[in-house]
Amino acid sequence: xxxxxxxxxxxxxxxxxxxxxxxxxxxxxxxxxxxxxxxxxxxxxxxxxxxxxxxxxxxxxxxxxxxxxxxxxxxxxxxxxxxxxxxxxxxxxxxxxxxxxxxxxxxxxxxx
Amino acid sequence: xxxxxxxxxxxxxxxxxxxxxxxxxxxxxxxxxxxxxxxxxxxxxxxxxxxxxxxxxxxxxxxxxxxxxxxxxxxxxxxxxxxxxxxxxxxxxxxxxxxxxxxxxxxxxxxxx
Numbered sequence: 001x002x003x004x005x006x007x008x009x010x011x012x013x014x015x016x017x018x019x020x021x022x023x024x025x026x027x028x029x030x031x032x033x034x035x036x037x038x039x040x041x042x043x044x045x046x047x048x049x050x051x052x053x054x055x056x057x058x059x060x061x062x063x064x065x066x067x068x069x070x071x072x073x074x075x076x077x078x079x080x081x082x083x084x085x086x087x088x089x090x091x092x093x094x095x096x097x098x099x100x101x102x103x104x105x106x107x108x109x110x111x112x
Numbered sequence: 113x114x115x116x117x118x119x120x121x122x123x124x125x126x127x128x129x130x131x132x133x134x135x136x137x138x139x140x141x142x143x144x145x146x147x148x149x150x151x152x153x154x155x156x157x158x159x160x161x162x163x164x165x166x167x168x169x170x171x172x173x174x175x176x177x178x179x180x181x182x183x184x185x186x187x188x189x190x191x192x193x194x195x196x197x198x199x200x201x202x203x204x205x206x207x208x209x210x211x212x213x214x215x216x217x218x219x220x221x222x223x224x225x
Contacts, residue, residue, distance in 0.1 A: 041127040042218060043116075043202050043217055043218055046215070085195070089155065099171060102154050102155035102156075105153035
């Protein structure tokens with residue numbers, strides 16, 4: 001069956017370090033993958049999208065990689081700040097399904 | 113301000129009492145969808161709409177109805193709510209389809225007693 005896996009354990013890091021979050025998937029041929037940020041009690045906010053034919057995407061302190069061979073996406077936040085503390089969700093969709101599937105998210109806690 | 117609005121934000125109701133959660137977007141987006149979010153299960157899509165009068169089932173449509181009579185509105189209807197529909201609900205919209213960035217509403221926390 002199709003599955004998306006994100007680390008269920010919270011990631012604790014020190015301010016200024018690089019946070020790396022993982023999104024693994026099985027039995028998908030995703031056309032693209034998205035990353036969202038969600039704060040407690042609020043709706044997810046879109047961060048980055050990467051397509052199947054792209055290896056890497058950057059936006060300010062954020063970087064996403066997409067390895068379709070490993071079936072994995074890595075999400076990096078460089079020079080992390082306490083304000084980056086949130087839950088980060090990955091979502092993917094097989095081309096044409098119109099139904100994105102979200103991972104359960106990984107909580108990131110950045111300590112000052 | 114570009115946004116997706118939902119009402120009500122909080123609702124406590126009883127089993128079997130029909131309710132509607134409204135969703136409206138002001139970005140002229142074609143694609144709209146409803147999700148529910150439950151602890152340990154993540155976001156799951158209930159229904160989506162590609163455009164006016166075009167709706168289709170997502171992953172968990174049982175017990176829900178939707179309609180898309182106008183481009184900006186996409187209400188979620190629970191004809192006979194049950195306790196297993198207690199959840200946090202999000203409406204989202206995007207240009208064209210889910211392929212694009214989705215804008216989420218603030219959420220509606222529903223409790224069915």
